[in-house]
Amino acid sequence: MSKIASAFRHGKAFIPFITCGDPDLETTEDVVLAAVENGADLIELGIPFSDPTAEGPVIQAANLRALTLNGGVTTDEIFAMVRRLRRKVEIPLVFMTYANVVFSYGAERFIWTCQDIGIDGLILPDIPFEEKEEFQPLCSKYGVDLVSFIAPTSENRISMIAREAEGFLYVVSSLGVTGVRSEIRTDIAAMARLVRQNTDIPFAVGFGISTPEQAREMARVADGVIVGSAIIRILEEYGKDAPEYVGAYVKKMKEAIR
Amino acid sequence: MTNAKGRFGIHGGQYIPETLMNAVIELETAYDHYKNDPEFNRELNELFCAYAGRPSRLYFAEKMTKDLGGARIYLKREDLNHTGSHKINNVLGQALLAKKMGKTRLIAETGAGQHGVATATAAALMDMECVVFMGEEDTVRQALNVYRMRLLGAAVVPVKTGTATLKDAVSEAMREWTSRISDTHYCLGSVMGPHPFPTIVRDFQAVISREIKEQLMEKEGKLPDAVLACVGGGSNSIGSFYHFIEDKDVRLIGCEAAGRGIDTFETAATVNTGRPGIFHGMKSYFCQDQYGQIAPVYSISAGLDYPGVGPEHAWLHDIGRAEYVPVTDEEAVCAFEYLSRTEGIIPAIESAHAVFHAMKLAPTMKPEQVIVITISGRGDKDCAAIARYRGEDIHE
Numbered sequence: 001m002s003k004i005a006s007a008f009r010h011g012k013a014f015i016p017f018i019t020c021g022d023p024d025l026e027t028t029e030d031v032v033l034a035a036v037e038n039g040a041d042l043i044e045l046g047i048p049f050s051d052p053t054a055e056g057p058v059i060q061a062a063n064l065r066a067l068t069l070n071g072g073v074t075t076d077e078i079f080a081m082v083r084r085l086r087r088k089v090e091i092p093l094v095f096m097t098y099a100n101v102v103f104s105y106g107a108e109r110f111i112w113t114c115q116d117i118g119i120d121g122l123i124l125p126d127i128p129f130e131e132k133e134e135f136q137p138l139c140s141k142y143g144v145d146l147v148s149f150i151a152p153t154s155e156n157r158i159s160m161i162a163r164e165a166e167g168f169l170y171v172v173s174s175l176g177v178t179g180v181r182s183e184i185r186t187d188i189a190a191m192a193r194l195v196r197q198n199t200d201i202p203f204a205v206g207f208g209i210s211t212p213e214q215a216r217e218m219a220r221v222a223d224g225v226i227v228g229s230a231i232i233r234i235l236e237e238y239g240k241d242a243p244e245y246v247g248a249y250v251k252k253m254k255e256a257i258r
Numbered sequence: 259m260t261n262a263k264g265r266f267g268i269h270g271g272q273y274i275p276e277t278l279m280n281a282v283i284e285l286e287t288a289y290d291h292y293k294n295d296p297e298f299n300r301e302l303n304e305l306f307c308a309y310a311g312r313p314s315r316l317y318f319a320e321k322m323t324k325d326l327g328g329a330r331i332y333l334k335r336e337d338l339n340h341t342g343s344h345k346i347n348n349v350l351g352q353a354l355l356a357k358k359m360g361k362t363r364l365i366a367e368t369g370a371g372q373h374g375v376a377t378a379t380a381a382a383l384m385d386m387e388c389v390v391f392m393g394e395e396d397t398v399r400q401a402l403n404v405y406r407m408r409l410l411g412a413a414v415v416p417v418k419t420g421t422a423t424l425k426d427a428v429s430e431a432m433r434e435w436t437s438r439i440s441d442t443h444y445c446l447g448s449v450m451g452p453h454p455f456p457t458i459v460r461d462f463q464a465v466i467s468r469e470i471k472e473q474l475m476e477k478e479g480k481l482p483d484a485v486l487a488c489v490g491g492g493s494n495s496i497g498s499f500y501h502f503i504e505d506k507d508v509r510l511i512g513c514e515a516a517g518r519g520i521d522t523f524e525t526a527a528t529v530n531t532g533r534p535g536i537f538h539g540m541k542s543y544f545c546q547d548q549y550g551q552i553a554p555v556y557s558i559s560a561g562l563d564y565p566g567v568g569p570e571h572a573w574l575h576d577i578g579r580a581e582y583v584p585v586t587d588e589e590a591v592c593a594f595e596y597l598s599r600t601e602g603i604i605p606a607i608e609s610a611h612a613v614f615h616a617m618k619l620a621p622t623m624k625p626e627q628v629i630v631i632t633i634s635g636r637g638d639k640d641c642a643a644i645a646r647y648r649g650e651d652i653h654e
Contacts, residue, residue: 050551051420051537053429054275054436060419067551075549099273099536104550126273126536130263134536151277153439161276172277176437 002145003120004092004167007042008202012257013224014039014215015204016231016250017096019046019059021066021073023239025081031235034247036089039254042168043089044123044226047078047097054125056179058229061236075105079117086118094121094147094167102135111138121145121167129161150195150203151175152186162198169195169203171222179229181208184218192221212256219257227253264453267576269569272452274539277436285443286454288359293461298358305350306465309383310340312347314466316473316630322600322620329483329623331616334470334632336494337605343635344463344494345376349445351462353380356443363387363442367431369396369424369490370561370608371403372635373447378412380445388412391430393423396560403639421554424490424564428538448491449568452539456569463497470630471501478628484509484619487632488611489582490526490562492571494634499580509581511619512571513611515557516584526555528567529575529582535566542572558587558647561608561635585611591647593617594637606635607644 007013016035020028032043048066052059066073082093095114102110102124114122122144127134132146139146145167150158152175162169171191173184188205195203205218206226215225234249235242263286264270272282292298306312315335323331336344353364364381366388368374374390381388390407394416397404407414420426428451435444449456449463467485474482485502487495489512502508514527525531528543535544537552545553545565555565574580585593590607593614598604605613609632616631623629637644645652 051425051429053432053538056433057419064420100544100546100550100552102550103534103536103541104546104548125275126539128272128274128276128279130272130279149276151275151279153277153280155280157276157279172275175277175439177433 002167004042004094004145005202007092008168008223010041012219013041013202013204014250014254014257015042015044015224015226016040017044017046017226017228019048019062019066019232020078020081021048022062022232022235023065023069025073025077027240027242029081029085030243031246032085033088034243035250036091038247038251040091040250041224042092042094044094044096045082047075047095047101048073049098049101052098054177056177056229058180058232058236059178062232075101079113082117082119092120093118094123095119096123099124099126099134107135108138111135111142111144114144115142119144121147123147123170125149129157150191158191158194159198162195165199165201168201168224169199170226171195171203171205173205173207173209173218178207180210184208184214188218189221212252215253216256225257264457266570266573269540269542269572270453270456271541272539273536273541274452275436281435281439282452282454284359289355289454289458292355292358298354302351302354305354306347310346310350311338312465313469313473314338316470316477318477319601325600326617326620328620328625329627329629330625331620332474332628332630333603334466334498334630336466337609337633337636341376341379343372343376343606344466344497345373345447346379347465347497348447348459348462348493349373349376349380352443352445352458353384353386356445357384357386359443361441361443364445365389365391365431365434365442366445366447367391367424367427368447369427369563370559370639371396371400371407372561374412374414375403375406375410377445378407378410381412382410389434390414391417391427391434393421393427394418395422396424399560399643400639424560425552432538448493449496449570450491450538450540450566456540459493460496460500460570463493464500466494466497466632467499467501470498474628474630480628481505481508482630483623483627484511485630486511486513486612486616488513488562488608488634489567489571490515490564490608491566492568494632496568496570498632503579510574510579511615512580512582513585513615514582515559515562515611516586517556517558519586520584524556526557526563526565527584528565529571530584532565537566540569542569543567558590558643559607559611561606562611583615585614589614591644594640594644603633604637605633606637607640609634
């Protein structure tokens with residue numbers, strides 16, 4: 001049984017996304033701890049990439065800050081931070097990054113390290129079902145779940161993807177890239193039904209969610225809610241002082257979906 | 259488990275968000291249907307001949323041949339095409355395909371502006387909406403092309419993210435495509451990106467080598483000994499190479515932009531300085547740091563200023579079928595000036611990279627041997643920038 005499943009045992013899961021190293025790794029560590037204390041069920045740790053093609057402007061800017069401020073962070077420094085965090089944090093942690101960050105590090109060396117430092121899953125937005133052979137065998141070998149995506153355009157692909165999904169399914173709420181949206185028009189309930197017909201693993205909805213009302217709405221049909229840009233905006237505004245504010249935000253969101 | 263599609267050796271593939279998967283599958287299905295459809299091919303050929311001015315000339319550069327002393331040099335004049343470059347070949351093909359698919363809107367990235375101008379042209383001709391993404395840096399370097407695109411009815415979106423050059427324009431066009439798929443075709447300008455783009459673009463550009471083969475057979479009664487073309491993403495070069503790949507005696511030489519030199523960080527010579535990676539939908543060679551962060555590349559030529567190379571080139575390199583040589587800014591500028599003075603032909607600064615290598619190669623070859631250089635575009639767009647490079651204060 002995947003450790004990720006445990007994130008979905010305390011009511012609907014709240015999953016914050018944090019770009020590692022924005023503005024520095026000490027802040028990232030404190031933000032993770034604040035999120036955990038305030039009810040986060042699973043955390044997506046973003047390893048920054050120079051050209052994040054699936055991200056909107058808010059997370060693009062966070063990637064840039066993480067790679068440039070104070071000389072920028074590296075994958076190895078992020079691994080070391082996760083080792084430190086794992087002494088205090090028990091909830092599942094997953095990495096979200098781009099294929100080249102894993103490929104270029106050496107896929108086996110990267111995924112073995114994930115296991116070694118206590119990372120439970122890997123989210124790679126530029127690895128669709130057709131390309132998962134690139135990393136899937138190594139993820140299976142080292143017990144790291146490779147998370148699959150379902151998008152509003154997936155239609156006839158949903159059953160194929162859901163059947164082989166592991167950890168949790170990442171359901172993309174709307175077309176386009178990450179970022180806060182005032183309204184989500186996709187029929188998430190219809191997607192949820194198709195997912196349920198094909199798999200028992202939990203699914204979480206992300207892209208565009210920022211308010212407790214939106215989160216509550218999504219949690220009516222989904223097992224969890226993922227929030228990225230809204231949290232990155234807090235980091236953008238408060239920098240090193242962000243942990244306290246992120247904590248308060250996580251508390252409010254978790255309460256809304258509980 | 260399905261097999262990944264569109265591979266050239268280990269390169270290629272479809273490394274894109276799930277949101278785009280059905281779009282590329284739809285494109286592949288449509289292309290597989292229309293590529294063998296006689297009516298589609300008749301229409302495309304009509305556009306090539308009546309509108310774009312094909313076949314393009316294969317010109318014997320007699321003065322250059324005499325001056326350099328060695329191989330006989332021919333120039334494949336893609337610069338004489340409508341819109342002034344080889345880009346129109348691919349764009350007419352993709353626009354016609356998009357139209358058949360029921361799309362009403364074309365989006366594109368552009369570096370030097372040649373592909374953007376070609377896409378805006380095809381959109382005007384075929385009554386389609388057009389949005390072109392262009393690095394902000396390039397909108398300054400190539401201001402005249404920005405005006406051209408607007409004149410043709412396209413919207414030009416300056417991209418401010420990252421290095422504000424071609425790679426960022428590609429990223430932004432991909433982001434736009436994920437947000438609007440149903441009525442929009444992404445008219446990718448080079449043999450790169452996810453399958454089926456590298457194959458589609460190559461097929462539409464392969465008209466270049468098909469014509470070279472016929473034209474040279476007529477003039478010389480033989481195959482060329484070497485074919486040279488510049489390589490950024492690699493569309494004019496793959497077009498120039500394609501029908502010679504099986505002719506093992508024909509040397510295929512891609513000329514990369516070395517910028518200030520391949521031993522500096524200011525270079526865009528991907529095959530010479532990059533290593534395997536996954537980016538912009540494909541596995542190929544990329545300029546990147548040890549952690550896989552894509553490098554900010556540099557070249558005097560906006561059209562070659564890209565940190566990757568098409569997957570088929572990566573494969574031709576791996577199997578040793580094609581050679582990839584670096585040419586610096588200074589060398590390309592020398593060739594730009596040389597061809598202008600010697601033959602009265604001002605090549606695009608991109609194409610000048612190939613001209614320079616030919617200037618080095620020709621004297622080492624025998625007089626009965628033949629070199630073909632593809633002049634991928636015309637150089638008018640570069641005159642102000644080259645003048646400034648030479649210290650003259652000229653602005654458009």
